Amino acid sequence: MDFTFLGTSAGTPTRSRNVTALALSHSGQKPWYLVDCGEGTQHQLLRAHYSVMQLRAIFITHIHGDHTFGLPGLLTSASMLGRTEPLDIIAPVQTHHFITATLENSDSSLGYALNFIDSEAPDFCWQNQDFRVTNVALSHRVPCRAYVFTERNIERQLLQDKLNEDGIEPGPGWGELQKGNDVTLEDGRRLRSDDYTQTPRVARRLIVAGDNDDPTLLTDACKGSHALIHEATYTQDVADRVGPWPQHSSAEQVARFAQQAQLPGLVLTHFSSRYQSAPGSTPNINQLAAEAMQHYKGQLFLARDFDTYRLEKDLSLMCLTT
Amino acid sequence: MDFTFLGTSAGTPTRSRNVTALALSHSGQKPWYLVDCGEGTQHQLLRAHYSVMQLRAIFITHIHGDHTFGLPGLLTSASMLGRTEPLDIIAPVQTHHFITATLENSDSSLGYALNFIDSEAPDFCWQNQDFRVTNVALSHRVPCRAYVFTERNIERQLLQDKLNEDGIEPGPGWGELQKGNDVTLEDGRRLRSDDYTQTPRVARRLIVAGDNDDPTLLTDACKGSHALIHEATYTQDVADRVGPWPQHSSAEQVARFAQQAQLPGLVLTHFSSRYQSAPGSTPNINQLAAEAMQHYKGQLFLARDFDTYRLEKDLSLMCLTT
Known part of the structure; x- marks a missing residue:
């Protein structure tokens, strides 16, 4: 299972980090799956190796713009490029309304069908030959989900x-x-x-979480999961200063949870734009890493745009682009 | 009068050209004005020197997504950055619907007021201390406008x-x-x-046209204008092959018109993504330039992303970034 970060910034893009999107595939790059679609996702795809022609489904964690505003452009560009295959969009109902209103008010028509699937439906489950996907309700300013990808059809x-x-x-x-x-x-x-x-091995399982201020909601889902991708918008001191309203997690909070849940692999993402990457500049992205490392002893990564990770059949997690 | 191209590709972005947007200012970079706002315009602004805090008004030529899908992200990011000044949005009514539906369905609220102004209203005119702006109906698949910017308050x-x-x-x-x-x-x-x-000199006048298959509609507006920014989506041979449906102009068509109208300056933009910039690759962007030069003897430019132009008080037009 491979996944590539197309955006790792919270709220607004920066010069080095776009807003949230993640490309995921079972093996190779076709077919592939998209989790969230912030503005500019189609631009990021021009620099990655995933084609919208091979995109099988889009999963949206919640309705906020930094996770959804790239949808209209990606969908219409796919049509201009000649896509005819139907596309599943798993999202809250409001995101369906947003897409429909946008297409209607921009003289856009697609050369393929959109299948809207309500991500908030009770007992949500989506599956195809690659994955079985369930979800878990998180705690954020609006309803938000983590998607749990379990691989299917393991070789016998x-x-x-x-x-x-x-x-x-x-x-x-x-x-x-x-x-x-x-x-x-x-x-x-x-x-x-x-x-x-x-079957000679267990099915790999990856959790891709949306915005969330309570990682413990993922306790049950983490049993039998091998890696978690979770937001860490702030360091704990900034989170304390900002206060509870934005309903995001600190690096410490997620790391403590992952340690307690005995998760083998953790990738943090969705960083506040205040954290800079240039050495010496403050506040620095390394502060988030240092804080998480204090509390989590498993395989820890901080995502960067265009980083590709692989969850191997032996359940090890590695970054292919360091 | 300075203007910077934030996007010069038609329909879909490429690795070197974003979809349409243009930043325009009377002097310096504050205040400034935006004409069209394709997806990723806020990302392009991170690399240009215009701040959304100093943006005074947005003019939209028509409702197509490659000219509008960047609006929700730009507007919400401006709010997150702390903007409180009201913002005029001059656009077709459907673009107002698009923005409203998008904000409503993404839990977005702005910390400043949007003043929607119908660009299709008869006798449309907008003005402030910098510019008087009128518009001209063009010929495209949907109603589309060219905006005519005439400077105001010339030094006495x-x-x-x-x-x-x-x-x-x-x-x-x-x-x-x-x-x-x-x-x-x-x-x-x-x-x-x-x-x-x-007043020791005439007022500078610049036309920024939207998508259009009939440049002669600008004949009257061009009288007394000093530069025209116009799409040239195709070379003539490609335009002939594609047929009339997309309702775009060829480089030849715009160049012939500009020559006949005796326009001093012409900047072509909105190029089909088939035209490549790398030397030797075909079809090449230079074919558009060569075709236009055959038919137009004034100051001719082909826009590139982040190129900044200046229309001087002596009415000469120059590119500041070559």
């Missing part, structure tokens, strides 16, 4: 000894069983794939 | 001989007359500024 291994014991000859049937399909033999016997195969 | 020169002849002593009254204010003397005489001052 044939239980050859058992096949031989049961007198099942090698042939096309073995291939079908390995693909997960049940098979009926010529002699009428019905073979279940699950009885003759095993 | 005192007619000192006449003041002496009429026995008017030097004093604060002279200063008021020079500022354009009428004055009443202690002896009750009423002096009109126009009678005792002259």
